[in-house]
Amino acid sequence: MAPRSNPSERQRRLGAELRKLRNRAGLSGDQAAVILDADRARISNIEAGRIDVSRNRLYKLLREYGCPDGPYFDGLMEMAQGRGTGWWDEFRDVVAPIACDLAELEERSTALRTHDPLFVPGMLQTREYAHAVISESEPDPQRADRFVDFRLHRQRVLSVGSQVAYRAIIHEAALHAQIGGPQAMRKQLLRLIEVARLPNVTVQVFPFEAGAYSAYSRSFAIFGGVDTELDTVYLEHPIESVFLRDGELVDEYAKMFERLSSLALAPIDPESAPESHETRDSLSLIQHVMYSL
Missing domain, CATH: 1.10.260.40 (lambda repressor-like DNA-binding domains)
Known part of the structure; x- marks a missing residue:
């Protein structure tokens, strides 16, 4: 061969x-x-x-x-x-090979950590929000719909019963962005609260007052392998996204993520009563933005 x-x-x-x-x-x-x-x-x-x-x-x-x-x-x-085949094969007519690589990597990962200073991460997006984001770069409605379907299929790794630990840090700016309009944003913010009810999901908001560290860190995701030596960092870019495999670089991004987590608000706890929020946390901030739309 x-x-x-x-x-x-x-x-x-x-x-x-x-x-x-x-x-x-x-x-x-x-x-x-x-x-x-x-x-x-x-x-x-x-x-x-x-x-x-x-x-x-x-x-x-x-x-x-x-x-x-x-x-x-x-x-x-x-x-x-592994043979590299999976549900993503049916989308190869519209998505780039690196997107299929990403889907396969997500399926094999034991843990996912993601930081985004601009958007709600793809794993947590509603259909309306995802369509509004994707339509900006894909004017063909049919292709845009296929891209959205691909993104929503990727979310299945977080379905009920999943053993994949998922942690997301989202900048407050992403909550205020009017992507898809007020109604779509309200649904998106409610989705963040709902998905945080899953036992394997942790969502934190990086507030404006925490400073510029989130912006300097840019967007990245860390995929945990069965061993830390097999961890991978994914850097998404409009022109050319890349996977990082070098252990030292992966360690640096892991430290960066923990730094972001320490500066971010306390994680969403949907089960806590409103009166228990003595200090501002991720849930109270999301609810504040949602009710103001």
Whole structure:
């Protein structure tokens, strides 16, 4: 089989992890090729994600590279087993490959952390809000509807019974933006309160008075793997979005998220009584904005 020209993020990540492990073991590409009884080009293609590696061959490489048993080992084996197919395939006619990579990554993640200084995160958007956002960049109504359907399908990872821990930090500015009009915004703010009732969801608001740190941090999402060494950062950009896999960079974004969380208001607790809000928290701020629309 000829090497693929456009590997998925999962395929690239598996290859990158194998290259990292090989380098840690102090082995050259030629030595790795001997382990698999293959040529050097095959190792290069595997590490670039351009060709797959069977589970048996991957197991052999991991053992020779000194990778110990545990979540990281199992996570790599699972990545090799994945075929990259899923519900997102039906949307490949309208969404870019990186969007399908994002959907696949969300399906495989154990935890999601997201920060957005401008919009309500896609995972929490209502149909009306999502349509208003997407229509700004997609004038074709039919394509816009398909994009919205894709975004709403992604939200299924937060459905009732999900084990994925989701934390969102949203800037207060996003609550005041008149996206889709007052009625659409009221529905969107109510949606934030409703989804926060899920036991695996935490929503915090970063208030204006907390300063400019949120704006400087920009928008980002952290996807937790079965092992922290498999965590991924996603940076969304209108021109070219990117996935970050470097451990040090991922750690920096994790620290940034915790800093944002410490500066943000207390999380939404929909079960608390109004009189219990002695100090302003995320719920009281959202309700204040919602009632003022």
